[in-house]
Amino acid sequence: MYDERLVAPMRLELTELGVEEMRSAEEVDSKLKDAKGTALVVVNSVCGCAARMARPAVAKALQNSAKPDMATTVFAGQDPEATQRARGYFTGYPPSSPQIGLLKDGKLVFMLERHDIEGRSADEIAGDITSAFDKYCDAPVSA
Template sequence: MISLDSLMGNQGPSYPEQIAAPYRKELVDAGFEQMMTVEDVEKVLAGNPGKTILVVLNSVCGCSARVSRPGALLSFFNHVVPDIKATLFAGMEKEAVVHFREKYLNGVTPSSPNVLLLKDGNVLLHLQRHQIETTDAGTIADALIAAYNEHCTKQTTDAEREELRTYFKNLYQVDPLATQE
């Protein structure tokens, strides 16, 4: 079958890697596993039966920088979190993203960013771009935390949360756990 992308010469990345690299790093440095190939997608999503998996379909857009990535990171201050956190990048790993969308988001209009909680290939929570771009990181974190509390069992430690706090402060120049006076 001939795809529209192949006819238009859209098989390669949409952005130079140096543009995507800092956005990748933001999640990878926080422990997200990158899914760069179709095989990676299947290894993570099909190869972990019974595990809850947070997937961030990353993007270079402003709502990803302002809302989805920070919101996903904030959600890991909860005491219960997914077993695995993974990411892939829209516009970059096109085959992996197409496979992910066709197998796990069949029938959903493609957009990015997306944040999902999955278990055994089933979507437990799906936050799409239209939901992400109209809110803030705290609201995304709250939605994820509610889903974690319902579906996840992995406990985080004080040390893990403190490490994340240090990472968050260095990355965003704000203390996510500081109380407002």
């Protein structure tokens, strides 16, 4: 595990966007187990591709008009029980960090693994995420 003083700013990059952090297996289950609608699940990491590509891509994607009902995150290597439990919802995919999944009614409908993130720009990754949002998430109803 890394010193929390080092990791805290990396957590903050997502939580200041309104992404809810899950730090225990119980928190993961309370958010995701019986969740209806859509849930973004970001497996955060200290690696460079999380810093340069994944977190900025999530920030850009969350500006899209269609968004998930809930956006959540776990931190690989820091909160192992929460991360393992969250990855349990990623049926058919091996552990990867960073990793970005979209659930709809508790079922995985979209996944970006580390190899989908590395070597690409944050804008390209955000495009993939927003395409998934457009396909699976409801746009807000205008008044």
